[in-house]
Amino acid sequence: xxxxxxxxxxxxxxxxxxxxxxxxxxxxxxxxxxxxxxxxxxxxxxxxxxxxxxxxxxxxxxxxxxxxxxxxxxxxxxxxxxxxxxxxxxxxxxxxxxxxxxxxxxxxxxxxxxxxxxxxxxxxxxxxxxxxxxxxxx
Amino acid sequence: xxxxxxxxxxxxxxxxxxxxxxxxxxxxxxxxxxxxxxxxxxxxxxxxxxxxxxxxxxxxxxxxxxxxxxxxxxxxxxxxxxxxxxxxxxxxxxxxxxxxxxxxxxxxxxxxxxxxxxxxxxxxxxxxxxxxxxxxxxxxxxxxxxxxxxxxxxxxxxxxxxx
Numbered sequence: 252x253x254x255x256x257x258x259x260x261x262x263x264x265x266x267x268x269x270x271x272x273x274x275x276x277x278x279x280x281x282x283x284x285x286x287x288x289x290x291x292x293x294x295x296x297x298x299x300x301x302x303x304x305x306x307x308x309x310x311x312x313x314x315x316x317x318x319x320x321x322x323x324x325x326x327x328x329x330x331x332x333x334x335x336x337x338x339x340x341x342x343x344x345x346x347x348x349x350x351x352x353x354x355x356x357x358x359x360x361x362x363x364x365x366x367x368x369x370x371x372x373x374x375x376x377x378x379x380x381x382x383x384x385x386x387x388x389x
Numbered sequence: 390x391x392x393x394x395x396x397x398x399x400x401x402x403x404x405x406x407x408x409x410x411x412x413x414x415x416x417x418x419x420x421x422x423x424x425x426x427x428x429x430x431x432x433x434x435x436x437x438x439x440x441x442x443x444x445x446x447x448x449x450x451x452x453x454x455x456x457x458x459x460x461x462x463x464x465x466x467x468x469x470x471x472x473x474x475x476x477x478x479x480x481x482x483x484x485x486x487x488x489x490x491x492x493x494x495x496x497x498x499x500x501x502x503x504x505x506x507x508x509x510x511x512x513x514x515x516x517x518x519x520x521x522x523x524x525x526x527x528x529x530x531x532x533x534x535x536x537x538x539x540x541x542x543x544x545x546x547x548x549x550x551x552x
Contacts, residue, residue, distance in 0.1 A: 259420075262417055262419075263418055265417075266417060269500060273504060273507060277511065314461060315458065315460055355514070356545040374511075375513070
């Protein structure tokens with residue numbers, strides 16, 4: 252291995268480490284969001300539905316919500332039927348909920364387990380496959 | 390106080406950010422200060438023309454082919470332009486440092502720009518916009534816009550463009 256190749260490899264490793272640190276910081280922020288969601292789940296339900304819940308924050312004019320996120324959630328609903336509860340929240344109508352859950356942009360989706368514990372959060376568009384994977388992992 | 394918002398296509402901004410991130414990482418890996426300078430140049434041209442520097446790729450390639458869908462929101466374009474200009478300044482400083490032989494400073498600045506672009510692209514938070522809104526609180530000339538209603542300064546607006 253010549254010196255140039257070694258330097259490129261070293262830089263690749265450095266880049267991976269830097270990206271890893273950034274990803275870890277992002278993960279930490281998401282963990283904080285999940286904690287906030289856990290503390291505010293009572294704002295959504297009087298009694299828990301005892302099944303996984305998909306909480307979907309949207310707004311009427313959010314373009315990616317209409318074109319990508321809504322169809323993905325419809326797919327999940329069709330596939331899992333009564334096994335999952337979908338709760339859609341319009342952040343413009345319920346800014347208090349969006350604030351309490353720490354939602355800063357739409358679409359944002361949370362996956363809650365049957366005990367009402369927020370287990371996953373997706374900032375931005377989440378594909379149906381990803382949501383399904385998260386629900387099945389509960 | 391009410392203000393008139395404009396339609397801002399956030400997909401164009403995101404494509405711009407993704408190009409900046411990718412090219413900066415490639416510049417670092419292959420030790421190409423010239424590529425970092427190229428990114429600075431494109432961001433500078435974008436600032437002059439008041440458009441996202443790499444937005445031409447979105448406008449001419451990605452959007453017409455339907456590979457990236459528009460995400461048009463009611464927003465202020467000025468903070469995004471300011472953010473790009475700040476990025477241009479950091480990238481230029483980074484490129485100059487690299488050509489002057491100060492690798493650590495140069496690559497740190499290049500990584501800083503990539504990190505801030507990533508925060509915007511993946512986290513929806515525009516640090517440059519937040520700085521703009523912070524400066525607007527001091528009534529500085531040229532910094533006149535306020536964040537869209539209900540939007541935390543620097544965050545992507547939750548409300549889409551009215552049609």
